[in-house]
Amino acid sequence: MKKFIETIRNIYKIEELRKRILYTLGIILIYRLGSYVVLPGVDPNMLTNLQNQSSSGLMGLLNMFSGGAFSHASIFALGIMPYISASIVIQLLGMAIPYFQRLQREGESGSRKINQITRYLTVAIVAFQAPAYIANLVSQVPATAITPFSAAVTHPPVYFWVSSTIILISGTLFVMWLGEKITDKGIGNGISLIIMIGIIARLPSALAQEFVSRIVETNGGMVYFLVELVILVLVVLFTILLVQGTRKVPIQYAKRIVGNKQYGGVRQYLPLRVNAAGVMPIIFAQAIMFLPLTLVGFASNSPSLSGFASAMTDFNGFWYNFTFFVLIILFTYFYTAITINPSQMAEDLKKNGGFIPGVKPGRKTSEYLDNILSRITLPGSIFLGLIAILPLFARLIGVNSAFAAFYGGTSLLILVEVVLDTLRQVESYLLMRHYDGLTKSGRIKGRAGYGAGI
Secondary structure, X not given: OHHHHHHHHHHHHOHHHHHHHHHHHHHHHHHHHHOOOEOOOEOHHHOHHHHHHOOOHHHHHHHHHOOOOOOOOEOOOOOOHHHXXXXXXXXXXXXXXXXXXXXXXXXXXXXXXXXXXXXXHHXXXXXXXXXXXXXXXXHHOOHHHEOOOOOOOOOOOHHHHHHHHHHHHHHHHHHHHHHHHHHHHOOOOHHHHHHHHHHHHHHHHHHHHHHHHHHOOOOOXXXXXXXXXXXXXXXXXXXXXXXXXXXXXXXXXXXXEEOOEEEOOOEEEEEEEOOOOOOXXXXXXXXXXXXXXXXXXXXXXOHXXXXXXXXXXXXXXXXXXXXXXXXXXXXXXXXXXXXXXXXXXXXXHXXXXXXXXXXXXXXXXXXXXXXXXHHHHHHHHXXXXXXXXXXXXXXXXXXXXXXXXXXXXXXXHHHHHHHHHHHHHHHHHHHHOOOOOOOOOOOOOOOOOOOOOO
């Protein structure tokens, strides 16, 4: 406790870090307040059906990603997921289209162009999703709940659809802008923090619901609740081990002769993470799984789509979880491939006079590192997929759906990854100012080094 208080004091002493933390908290406050601003013309007191619809299942997960904005018919109802979907598309195009490959090699200027294209694509995606959300909203609330600028109407007029679509597009772009501002002037990755805050906002109510449901049971409900908490802690610890797991590849620098003195090679290690892709495969896979839900909003009466849509929106179904599991494995390999370049790593070692003992520099080193990455990525991706579908098993044994979402799954992985990454950045400020780190060892394994940066 004493060390914790001393660490807080050290954080306060560093003016830049203090300003960044306060700035981040201010942006988060704006985001949370905006989540309760209801679309103009919608009566917030008549959203019971919408809130019940988004209390569980895939709708519940979408509501959790938006921090409850989805169920409140908020201007931020679609959250940040359209931007994530746009990022997925752009990164996939970067593997197939020469124009995007050229932009990726142009450094800072290329990144700015890619970000601009991603924003335009985000607008297109939200323009597609917003009418589906409004259609669902109209079907879930009473006719008297929508009173745009006049008396109640049976069918919302065209200007309600147009104005709400524009507001939802603006809301998503504003949330995206808030995330970028956190990244630039705050602490941590802004987009990831916004997703994490939305998830954390749902935790207190989920915990309270599970506690109430267990306390009314007469056959050892509280014992079950305590066991659930213990299991939750164990799952969190296992997730942290997965996120921080590394494989150390020994590196030795060539001998140097200075004057008449010969200095031997210095042995160091190149840490390759078991889960180099971090949380991005989960976010990517989840964004893909949201697509059928969007299509249902437009084609709910289509017999050809209903079977597929039914399977892909059944949160407890086999095909939904199997597809989710496979997508996570595929995206783990994909994201690892685009963030870690064994050829570049081998070239950097060669330029700095380094080598891996027993492996020739250059192409052989690149092949060796690629083999190591392939071997450690497979178990890492499988464990990542298993953690992602753990909430299914929690629900099958009777855990509340809202609380079960924290037994692994997208929620827990994002929470652990983003918290560790943010703490690593805070710790780097402390260590640069010669203060003790946040841990006894002074090192938190975040997303530093190769593969860093969501």
